[in-house]
Amino acid sequence: MDRVGLYAWGGPGTIRLLNVKYHSPKINEASFMQLYEPGFLQQARQKLGVTDMWVTYSWGFADSTEQPDRDYMVGRLDHFHRHDIAAHAYVQGLNVVAGEFAGSDIFCRDTKGNMLRYSKGRGLTCPNNPAARQIILDRVAAACKHEFSGVFVDNILFGLPPFFVRRDYTSFFGCACPHCQRAFRDHFGYDLPLRGISGEKQLVDYLEFRCQSVAALVAELSQVARGSGKQFGVNLYDPLWHSPEIYFGYHLAQIAPLLDYYLIENHALGKNGGIDNRHLTPLIDSTPRKPVFVVSYRYGIGYDAAYNQRELDTIWSDAHWLGYAPCMKATEFVTRGVWHALDLDHLDAPALHPLAHAARISDALPLRCSLPAERPLIHWGSRYYARLIQLSFEHKWLARLLVRSRLVVILMRMYRKYNLDVLDALALPDSPGWV
Numbered sequence: 001m002d003r004v005g006l007y008a009w010g011g012p013g014t015i016r017l018l019n020v021k022y023h024s025p026k027i028n029e030a031s032f033m034q035l036y037e038p039g040f041l042q043q044a045r046q047k048l049g050v051t052d053m054w055v056t057y058s059w060g061f062a063d064s065t066e067q068p069d070r071d072y073m074v075g076r077l078d079h080f081h082r083h084d085i086a087a088h089a090y091v092q093g094l095n096v097v098a099g100e101f102a103g104s105d106i107f108c109r110d111t112k113g114n115m116l117r118y119s120k121g122r123g124l125t126c127p128n129n130p131a132a133r134q135i136i137l138d139r140v141a142a143a144c145k146h147e148f149s150g151v152f153v154d155n156i157l158f159g160l161p162p163f164f165v166r167r168d169y170t171s172f173f174g175c176a177c178p179h180c181q182r183a184f185r186d187h188f189g190y191d192l193p194l195r196g197i198s199g200e201k202q203l204v205d206y207l208e209f210r211c212q213s214v215a216a217l218v219a220e221l222s223q224v225a226r227g228s229g230k231q232f233g234v235n236l237y238d239p240l241w242h243s244p245e246i247y248f249g250y251h252l253a254q255i256a257p258l259l260d261y262y263l264i265e266n267h268a269l270g271k272n273g274g275i276d277n278r279h280l281t282p283l284i285d286s287t288p289r290k291p292v293f294v295v296s297y298r299y300g301i302g303y304d305a306a307y308n309q310r311e312l313d314t315i316w317s318d319a320h321w322l323g324y325a326p327c328m329k330a331t332e333f334v335t336r337g338v339w340h341a342l343d344l345d346h347l348d349a350p351a352l353h354p355l356a357h358a359a360r361i362s363d364a365l366p367l368r369c370s371l372p373a374e375r376p377l378i379h380w381g382s383r384y385y386a387r388l389i390q391l392s393f394e395h396k397w398l399a400r401l402l403v404r405s406r407l408v409v410i411l412m413r414m415y416r417k418y419n420l421d422v423l424d425a426l427a428l429p430d431s432p433g434w435v
Helices: 011-021 029-033 038-048 063-074 077-082 130-144 178-188 200-227 252-258 278-286 309-322 374-394 396-405 407-412 421-425
Strands: 005-008 052-058 086-092 095-097 117-119 122-124 150-154 231-237 262-266 292-296 325-329 333-335 338-340
Touching: 005 292, 011 029, 011 052, 011 063, 038 077, 052 063, 052 130, 077 086, 086 130, 086 231, 117 374, 130 150, 130 200, 150 200, 178 200, 200 231, 200 252, 231 252, 278 292, 278 309, 292 309, 309 325, 374 396
Parallel strands: 005 052, 005 325, 052 086, 086 150, 150 231, 231 262, 262 292, 292 325
Antiparallel strands: 095 122, 117 122, 333 338
């Protein structure tokens, strides 16, 4: 295989973030600290054929807090060069550690002005907010000063996703901050519909607004990275399973020219060790000169134990037969309640074998109109949506209940997607940047 990836969050910054993100986690710190050392890199190169690693540079703490983490990473770049592995600097996208930016006007807001949470201890930041944009731009520029092969920006999310979607009536989602209200009014000539999105025109306008806003930011980030001779990428939720135009706020076709590769995360790895990424074949075949890395989870970050040999063989076989670049997640595994990174001592080189792909993708769901009884429920639910999201992160026992119930896992494994005919009216210019 020409390219093999390892998505590897490590070092002291990742340990600090785990303590922010979760309630009193038990962490095998040594496993995170060994990911960028020569012994691990030699195994990764020789055993797995790893050519590219995404490595921690910035987790969204204040610059003063994470400068030692950046120095730690930069000080290990020679290890990557010696083992012929391209190191991509991982920069957190549209969220920061909220306590480190207290009093700053950079956060996404709900219609009542409350900060929107990304996880415990972290708040979503707005792509239309100049100060929030500058934080990410400065971190990408800082990474470009070092001998990284590329820069990668994670979590390009525009506010909260909708909890309920209909083509004619939907609760407000995304971000309602003053910057968004002003930008929306200036472009569309009417006020941002904060009480709810009523009618197909409002939905199309708002989805276009989110996609354009994100594309404008990605264009700036790409220009900074590529202008410094670095490869540039962002994380892509599976574009054929998760309808990113609706849930996350970007349109793949619009940002594709700004990327040097695709890195797609999905839940294609079955709980019994099977895998099927056949649905990505049209994307893989359409970009023969642009690598497609795929990271397939069983359940997701914080839910999976480390890969076993059968799963490693399955991932490599699926990649071989379908023509994409295999990419393994190397961190945030949980085994017997302990967070840890990947241990390659327990894995052999992957063996290729035939795969019996099972069809697991149903036809797209139409984005239908609302029923009369749904509208008051949508209106009522939107009043408490952001607050419930925050409670699910910050309240220890509620967070634990959600993890144990695996509700998030169940929702993510539904492979829900929409037939986005409603988006046919979207105006997606070749050169984004109107915001």
